[in-house]
Amino acid sequence: MTTTNEIADKVAEEHGLTKAQGKAVVEAIIASITDAALSGNETSLPGFGKFKVKDAPEREGRNPATGAAMKIAASKKLTFTPAKALKDALNK
Numbered sequence: 001m002t003t004t005n006e007i008a009d010k011v012a013e014e015h016g017l018t019k020a021q022g023k024a025v026v027e028a029i030i031a032s033i034t035d036a037a038l039s040g041n042e043t044s045l046p047g048f049g050k051f052k053v054k055d056a057p058e059r060e061g062r063n064p065a066t067g068a069a070m071k072i073a074a075s076k077k078l079t080f081t082p083a084k085a086l087k088d089a090l091n092k
Contacts, residue, residue, distance in 0.1 A: 004030070037078050049082040 004026055012022025033051055036043045042052040058074040082090075 045083075047083055047085045049080055049086060051078060051080050053077070054079050 005023065008023035008026040009019055010022075011017065011025055012019050015022070017025070033043045037051060037053050040053050042050055044050045053076050056075050056077050059072050061070055061072045062068065063070055
């Protein structure tokens with residue numbers, strides 16, 4: 001697993017920044033993606049993929065403990081679709 005701090009350290013190292021500056025850059029990117037998602041907009045990172053909000057409709061489910069039917073409320077979810085270049089790199 002890679003953490004935010006590990007990504008920030010790598011950004012800082014590769015661009016001659018302090019660790020604090022690297023962390024600020026990574027946090028700004030995450031905040032931008034979050035803000036776009038909260039406003040319902042799609043974020044596209046060419047060569048990496050797209051983040052977009054999708055509506056999940058209300059559905060019926062089952063309580064695993066009792067087996068009783070129950071309604072699962074409608075919600076929104078953030079989805080990620082990898083770019084073709086990323087999928088190709090993963091499947092080499």
